Amino acid sequence: MSTEIESRNLVLAAALELRDDETCFVGIGIPSLAAMLAKRTHAPRAHLIYESGGIGADPQVPPLSTGSPCIAENAAMLGDCLDVFGELQAGRIDLGLLSAAQVDRFGNLNSTVIGRYESPRLRLVGSGGAHDIASLAKQVVILMPHEPRRFVPQVDFITSPGHSLAGNERAAAGLRGGPSALITGRGRFTFARGEMVLAEVFAPFTVDDALEGLSWQVPVEDTVMRRSDFAPAAAAAYARLDRLPTGTG
Amino acid sequence: MAVTTLSQAVRDHVSEGDTVFIGGFGHCVPFAAGHEIIRQGKRNLTLTRTGADILIDQLIAGGCVSRLIVGYIGNPGIGLAHAFRRALEAGSLMLEEWTNFTLTLRLHAGRIGAPFLPARALRAGDMPRHIANLATVTCPYTGAVLTAVPALCPDVALVHAQRADEDGNVQLWGIDGDTREGALASRKIIATVEEIVPADLVRRSPELTILPAHRVSALSVVPGGAHPSYVHGYYTRDDARFAEYDRLSRRQDELDAFLAAHVHGVADREAYLGQFPLTDLNWLAHHRPGQRP
Numbered sequence: 001m002s003t004e005i006e007s008r009n010l011v012l013a014a015a016l017e018l019r020d021d022e023t024c025f026v027g028i029g030i031p032s033l034a035a036m037l038a039k040r041t042h043a044p045r046a047h048l049i050y051e052s053g054g055i056g057a058d059p060q061v062p063p064l065s066t067g068s069p070c071i072a073e074n075a076a077m078l079g080d081c082l083d084v085f086g087e088l089q090a091g092r093i094d095l096g097l098l099s100a101a102q103v104d105r106f107g108n109l110n111s112t113v114i115g116r117y118e119s120p121r122l123r124l125v126g127s128g129g130a131h132d133i134a135s136l137a138k139q140v141v142i143l144m145p146h147e148p149r150r151f152v153p154q155v156d157f158i159t160s161p162g163h164s165l166a167g168n169e170r171a172a173a174g175l176r177g178g179p180s181a182l183i184t185g186r187g188r189f190t191f192a193r194g195e196m197v198l199a200e201v202f203a204p205f206t207v208d209d210a211l212e213g214l215s216w217q218v219p220v221e222d223t224v225m226r227r228s229d230f231a232p233a234a235a236a237a238y239a240r241l242d243r244l245p246t247g248t249g
Numbered sequence: 250m251a252v253t254t255l256s257q258a259v260r261d262h263v264s265e266g267d268t269v270f271i272g273g274f275g276h277c278v279p280f281a282a283g284h285e286i287i288r289q290g291k292r293n294l295t296l297t298r299t300g301a302d303i304l305i306d307q308l309i310a311g312g313c314v315s316r317l318i319v320g321y322i323g324n325p326g327i328g329l330a331h332a333f334r335r336a337l338e339a340g341s342l343m344l345e346e347w348t349n350f351t352l353t354l355r356l357h358a359g360r361i362g363a364p365f366l367p368a369r370a371l372r373a374g375d376m377p378r379h380i381a382n383l384a385t386v387t388c389p390y391t392g393a394v395l396t397a398v399p400a401l402c403p404d405v406a407l408v409h410a411q412r413a414d415e416d417g418n419v420q421l422w423g424i425d426g427d428t429r430e431g432a433l434a435s436r437k438i439i440a441t442v443e444e445i446v447p448a449d450l451v452r453r454s455p456e457l458t459i460l461p462a463h464r465v466s467a468l469s470v471v472p473g474g475a476h477p478s479y480v481h482g483y484y485t486r487d488d489a490r491f492a493e494y495d496r497l498s499r500r501q502d503e504l505d506a507f508l509a510a511h512v513h514g515v516a517d518r519e520a521y522l523g524q525f526p527l528t529d530l531n532w533l534a535h536h537r538p539g540q541r542p
Contacts, residue, residue, distance in 0.1 A: 067275015
C-alpha cells in the first residue's frame with residue numbers, strides 16, 4: 001500500500017521532470033497532479049497538453065477526465081484530438097507523463113489486460129493515448145505507486161512500448177525516445193541502458209525499501225543519490241494541491 | 250434536415266446493425282440520444298469513438314451492442330467499464346482496439362475521403378498484432394515504413410451541442426475531442442442541442458459552427474441532453490453520478506435496475522430530468538461565464 005508520504009514524494013519528484021517552457025502531454029491522476037504542481041513551482045510556463053485538445057491548460061482542480069471543465073477553463077487554446085496528436089506525431093512534445101497497471105524492466109506499460117488477451121483475467125481500459133505518447137513523445141516518464149504487483153519481469157500485454165526493442169530498433173521502427181525515468185514514492189529509476197536501474201531514493205526510504213517486493217533483481221547504480229527532502233515551497237504547494245477536491249471542475 | 254423529436258430521429262436514422270459514432274469527449278456526451286437507442290431496443294450495433302465512457306457501457310448493458318471500435322473504454326478518472334468487462338469476458342462482445350490517435354486518424358481519413366492515412370503509431374508493442382488486416386505502407390518519398398490506418402465512415406453519428414438554428418447549423422464550443430472528425434466522417438448525423446437560436450445569431454459567429462446544416466439529418470432540442478456529462482456554459486459535470494455508476498454497475502442486477510428506473514422507466518429526457526434535476530450544476534455557480542452571445 002502506498003502511504004501518504006509516498007504519494008507526496010511521487011508527485012513532488014514527478015513535477016521535477018517538467019522543465020519550464022517545455023511541452024508536456026499529460027494524463028489523468030498522478031500525471032495531472034505532478035504537472036499542476038510544476039506549474040505552481042519551478043515551471044510556470046510549462047505548456048500542458050491534454051488529449052481532448054486542451055493546449056496550455058492550467059486546471060485549477062485535479063481533473064477526472066481529460067475532457068473535464070477544468071481542462072477547458074483557463075486553457076490557452078482548445079484544439080481537438082487531431083491538433084494535439086498531430087503535434088505529438090510531428091515531434092513537438094518534449095515530455096509525456098504516463099501511468100499504467102503494469103510496468104516491466106524495459107519500461108513497457110500494460111493498460112489493456114491482466115492475463116491473456118483472448119481470455120482476460122481482468123480486462124482494463126486500453127491504450128487511450130498512452131501508446132501514442134510512449135511511441136512519439138521525445139521523452140517519457142513513468143509514474144507508478146510502489147505496489148510490487150504492478151512491477152513484473154514481463155508485462156502481460158505491451159500497450160505502450162518501452163525499450164524492449166534492442167539497441168536502435170526503436171528508432172528504426174520510427175519511435176522516439178521512450179522512457180527516461182520511472183518514479184515511485186520511494187525512488188527514481190533510469191533507463192540509461194534500456195533497463196530499469198535504481199538511481200535515487202527519497203528519504204526516509206532506503207535502497208532496500210525502493211526495491212522491496214520487486215520480483216526481479218533490479219540493478220542499482222554504483223552511487224545512489226539520496227534526496228533528503230523536496231524544496232519547502234514545492235512541499236507547501238503540494239499540500240495546497242492535496243487539499244483540493246477532485247471533480248466538479 | 251428536419252427539426253423533430255429525438256425518438257423520431259432515432260427511429261428514422263438508426264438501424265439494426267449500424268455503425269454508430271458517439272460524439273462528446275467528456276464534454277457534450279449525447280446521453281439522451283444514447284438512452285433513446287436503449288429504449289427503442291436497437292440491436293447489433295457497432296459503436297465507435299476514441300475515449301468511450303459510461304454511455305457506451307450503458308448501451309452495452311442495454312443489449313444494443315455487438316461490437317466496439319474504440320481507443321479506450323472506462324469510467325474516466327474512476328475506473329473500469331463494468332458492463333463492457335463482463336460482456337467481453339463472457340464472449341458476447343467483439344472488440345477492435347485502436348489508440349486514440351490512430352482512431353482519430355481513421356475518422357479523419359473517412360472525413361476527407363482518403364482511403365487510409367499513414368501513421369507513425371502502432372509500430373511496436375502488442376497492439377498491432379490484435380488488429381485484423383492491419384497493413385503498413387512504405388513512404389514513396391523517404392522509404393520510411395508507416396502504419397496504413399484505414400478510413401472509418403460510421404453510418405450515423407450522435408452529437409450533442411450547445412445550440413443550432415432551425416436550418417440545422419450546429420454550434421459547439423469548449424472541448425471537441427474527436428466529435429467533429431467523427432461526425433463529419435459519418436454518413437448521417439443526429440444532433441441534439443440545448444436550444445434553438447435565431448439564424449442571424451449563428452451567422453454572427455459562424456466560427457462556432459461545427460456541423461453545417463447540409464450534413465445534419467435530424468435535429469432535436471433536448472435541454473439537459475448531456476447529463477451527467479456537461480455542456481460548457483450551460484451546466485457542469487455531475488461527477489458524483491460517475492462515481493455512483495462505478496458502484497452500481499459492478500453488479501448486473503443493480504445496473505439492470507438503474508436502466509429500468511432511469512432509461513426504460515422514463516419517456517424522454519424531460520422525465521429523466523425530473524429524477525436528476527440540474528439545479529446544483531448551474532455553470533455560473535461553478536465556473537466563469539462560458540456563454541456566447
